[in-house]
Amino acid sequence: MKFDFDRLLDRRNTGSLKWDKYKSRDVIPIWVADMDFQSPPAILEALHKRVEHGIFGYAVPPDELVEIVVCRLEAKYRWKIQPSWIVWLPGLVPALNVACRAFGNDGDEVLTFTPVYPPFLSAPGLSGKKLKAIPLRREGDFFTFDVERFESEISPRSKLLLLCSPHNPVGRRYNRQEIENVTEICLRHNIVICSDEIHCDLILDGEEHVPTATLSDEVAANTITLMSPSKTFNLPGLNCAFAVIPNENLRRSFVRNRKEVVPGTNVLGYTACLTAYRDCEDWRIELIDYLRGNRDIVLKFVNEEIPRLSMDDVQATYLAWIDAGGLEVPDPALFFERAGVGLSDGRHFQAEGYVRLSFGCPQKNLLDALDRMKRAVTGLESSA
Numbered sequence: 001m002k003f004d005f006d007r008l009l010d011r012r013n014t015g016s017l018k019w020d021k022y023k024s025r026d027v028i029p030i031w032v033a034d035m036d037f038q039s040p041p042a043i044l045e046a047l048h049k050r051v052e053h054g055i056f057g058y059a060v061p062p063d064e065l066v067e068i069v070v071c072r073l074e075a076k077y078r079w080k081i082q083p084s085w086i087v088w089l090p091g092l093v094p095a096l097n098v099a100c101r102a103f104g105n106d107g108d109e110v111l112t113f114t115p116v117y118p119p120f121l122s123a124p125g126l127s128g129k130k131l132k133a134i135p136l137r138r139e140g141d142f143f144t145f146d147v148e149r150f151e152s153e154i155s156p157r158s159k160l161l162l163l164c165s166p167h168n169p170v171g172r173r174y175n176r177q178e179i180e181n182v183t184e185i186c187l188r189h190n191i192v193i194c195s196d197e198i199h200c201d202l203i204l205d206g207e208e209h210v211p212t213a214t215l216s217d218e219v220a221a222n223t224i225t226l227m228s229p230s231k232t233f234n235l236p237g238l239n240c241a242f243a244v245i246p247n248e249n250l251r252r253s254f255v256r257n258r259k260e261v262v263p264g265t266n267v268l269g270y271t272a273c274l275t276a277y278r279d280c281e282d283w284r285i286e287l288i289d290y291l292r293g294n295r296d297i298v299l300k301f302v303n304e305e306i307p308r309l310s311m312d313d314v315q316a317t318y319l320a321w322i323d324a325g326g327l328e329v330p331d332p333a334l335f336f337e338r339a340g341v342g343l344s345d346g347r348h349f350q351a352e353g354y355v356r357l358s359f360g361c362p363q364k365n366l367l368d369a370l371d372r373m374k375r376a377v378t379g380l381e382s383s384a
């Protein structure tokens with residue numbers, strides 16, 4: 001191993017959303033999708049160099065970055081895009097909201113599959129649209145799209161699908177057939193697809209991520225793809241993301257709705273993004289290896305060591321989606337928080353009885369958190 005993912009860095013008093021939530025409390029924060037690893041050394045070096053320049057004016061994306069995004073999408077997915085299709089953004093959450101504003105009129109419907117990352121649930125309402133949540137269904141040991149239900153919920157007012165692929169929080173890497181089942185319905189009903197692929201470089205099961213837009217030219221012309229180096233290289237605070245929008249009409253609507261509301265990216269974000277994509281593949285490969293180790297630990301521990309909890313395998317992301325319904329406590333997230341473990345509350349994802357654990361952290365923190373969870377559940381059992 002060239003990089004040290006076991007290194008424990010103190011993030012307290014560094015203005016960290018994740019760690020400040022439990023300031024001066026003995027709670028291990030293992031909730032938000034923000035890893036406790038330093039970004040790759042090459043990124044730190046590039047940022048130092050850029051800071052030394054000392055001028056932080058309005059930024060445009062460097063030509064080299066645009067070229068790298070184009071080449072990378074072709075190399076990874078055989079997806080040939082034009083530079084003009086790229087729209088730079090400070091994040092995916094603003095992009096989800098811009099998409100909701102851009103397509104349809106007031107009162108039209110935006111569909112999404114639940115449980116899902118909370119901004120998918122709030123963005124439609126913030127733009128005067130109506131959310132239609134379609135629960136994922138169980139198939140064997142995994143969640144998948146309920147395509148029959150999806151199609152049956154579509155009305156003439158359905159204009160947009162917010163798709164999460166890979167899926168936060170359920171950890172699914174959807175295969176080509178699953179995605180095709182959904183895109184085929186969207187094409188038939190003229191529903192624009194906004195495909196959030198922020199976790200696409202975090203595939204843990206050794207299979208390939210399939211970008212929605214690569215299914216066919218028709219699907220590409222109907223899809224806004226959202227990507228970013230932020231989850232993979234641990235840069236979410238640097239605000240660099242992009243959309244790929246091949247269809248000029250969709251792109252025009254998207255850009256118009258973003259104008260003068262959503263800021264551009266900054267020089268540090270562009271610098272980090274360029275370096276991540278150009279120089280940090282070796283780091284990413286080691287990260288995936290480390291995350292697989294953490295995934296195996298969580299999966300085994302939750303399913304075999306902690307009574308009443310269960311989870312599915314995690315094919316992608318560094319998020320474990322834990323079914324805590326068996327605890328029969330009114331608020332599992334609060335129950336674990338009181339036991340010193342800060343998890344995400346499943347209710348925010350529209351799933352009662354679940355908690356989400358982010359295993360993008362040194363193994364020691366993960367094991368400490370799991371140990372506390374086990375003791376809390378065992379204590380509950382012995383007091384019953």
Ligand SMILES: Cc1ncc(COP(=O)(O)O)c(C=O)c1O
Pocket residue numbers: 033090091092093094117164168196198228230236241
């Ligand atoms: C599916 C998904 N989309 C978007 C985001 C956040 O995107 P951003 O920080 O670029 O706004 C996250 C963060 O966890 C996520 O999981």
